[in-house]
Amino acid sequence: MEKYDVIIVGAGPAGLICAEKLGGTDLSVLLIEKDTVFGDKVCAGGLTRKVLSIFHFPDNIIEHKICKTAVHSPRRFSHAEPPEPIMITMDRKNLGSFQRARLDNTGVKILSGTRVTGIKDGSLKTSSGEEYRYKYLVGADGYASIVRRYLKMPVKKKLIGIQYIVPVPGLDPKLEIFLDNGHFNAWFGWIFPHKDKIAVGCCCDTRYLSSKKLKENFHRWLERKNIDISKAEYQSAPISYDYRGLEFGNVFLVGEAAGMASGLTGEGIYQSLVSGIEVAGYITGRKEVSEEMKFVLRYNRIQARVLRLLLFAGPFRRIIHELIIILMNNKRFKQIINKGFS
Numbered sequence: 001m002e003k004y005d006v007i008i009v010g011a012g013p014a015g016l017i018c019a020e021k022l023g024g025t026d027l028s029v030l031l032i033e034k035d036t037v038f039g040d041k042v043c044a045g046g047l048t049r050k051v052l053s054i055f056h057f058p059d060n061i062i063e064h065k066i067c068k069t070a071v072h073s074p075r076r077f078s079h080a081e082p083p084e085p086i087m088i089t090m091d092r093k094n095l096g097s098f099q100r101a102r103l104d105n106t107g108v109k110i111l112s113g114t115r116v117t118g119i120k121d122g123s124l125k126t127s128s129g130e131e132y133r134y135k136y137l138v139g140a141d142g143y144a145s146i147v148r149r150y151l152k153m154p155v156k157k158k159l160i161g162i163q164y165i166v167p168v169p170g171l172d173p174k175l176e177i178f179l180d181n182g183h184f185n186a187w188f189g190w191i192f193p194h195k196d197k198i199a200v201g202c203c204c205d206t207r208y209l210s211s212k213k214l215k216e217n218f219h220r221w222l223e224r225k226n227i228d229i230s231k232a233e234y235q236s237a238p239i240s241y242d243y244r245g246l247e248f249g250n251v252f253l254v255g256e257a258a259g260m261a262s263g264l265t266g267e268g269i270y271q272s273l274v275s276g277i278e279v280a281g282y283i284t285g286r287k288e289v290s291e292e293m294k295f296v297l298r299y300n301r302i303q304a305r306v307l308r309l310l311l312f313a314g315p316f317r318r319i320i321h322e323l324i325i326i327l328m329n330n331k332r333f334k335q336i337i338n339k340g341f342s
């Protein structure tokens, strides 16, 4: 049985960055990914400005640097053109290849097209029948994490995200958010611009709105907005926001396996990256929580509070949505929102 100091399960943003940070240390690192393509994940592909403090992306993998945003409620809208891009959009496979390339010459061994099928104390088994021993195990395997299941930690707080990828040649790259209690309850609809296509979608926690009802509402909303989905691709995936910590003895969880996404917006890439870096730090001997991790936990806590308020508001939610737009048309408040979300 081969033995590694660290085995990372899953090569999404969290696993890849954790491997990158551990590569080049004197630890032996094995990264196991079930797919052969890195980053082929259902996602709207929006990376908020915070991610740019971690990576400097080459221009050829950025689809749009978004400087135009609009937030709508059923009766009002607020338009903004911030001086700096509020978000960039990217094909997730390009993000995967970009991160994968950063592992070249780091000494990290990568096994792709190999699924982890079983975990025991100190060892794991893969779909190819091999067994590997580990000193530290990192679960970076997303929503349905086998490592999290090994820790007997069910996912109770989750969203379902649904979206269509709609071809739109020559589009005006604008990020649009739709607060609409009647269709999306406390959550919202989104339009993220990509190269000659848009990701139009929505999400919700199925404890408050069933996925069947969300899908019906979404289709009704798409019809009202005259968005033609006849040539579009439908996608759907769950998102975990059930965070219970990163460190469990010699086993760690990062990214969505740790429930690091926001329960309000479904944003998870930034949180996955920060938690991946954090755990690499713990494995190499850092004891204290980093400022970046404290920021992410605070950021998610604020969003959880907003979500609770919106859920608690019940029928008054539509009034809160209108109030948000009124406030967003105030210059000072617009700046705060712009800063907070990006």
Ligand SMILES: Cc1cc2nc3c(=O)[nH]c(=O)nc-3n(C[C@H](O)[C@H](O)[C@H](O)COP(=O)(O)OP(=O)(O)OC[C@H]3O[C@@H](n4cnc5c(N)ncnc54)[C@H](O)[C@@H]3O)c2cc1C
Binding pocket: 009, 010, 011, 012, 013, 014, 015, 032, 033, 034, 035, 039, 041, 042, 043, 044, 045, 046, 047, 048, 114, 115, 116, 117, 140, 141, 142, 143, 144, 145, 146, 160, 161, 162, 163, 201, 236, 237, 238, 239, 254, 255, 256, 257, 261, 266, 267, 268, 269, 270, 272
């Ligand atoms: C519809 C939708 C839209 C979204 N839009 C955005 C957005 O615009 N911006 C944003 O920031 N976030 C968005 N998210 C959330 C974001 O996609 C995730 O939070 C993010 O991908 C989590 O990264 P991760 O590395 O933790 O996990 P993942 O990206 O899920 O990666 C996990 C990896 O583990 C692998 N794996 C799983 N099980 C095994 C196993 N047993 N053995 C080996 N490998 C395994 C998988 O193949 C995968 O490559 C969206 C999510 C959805 C559903």
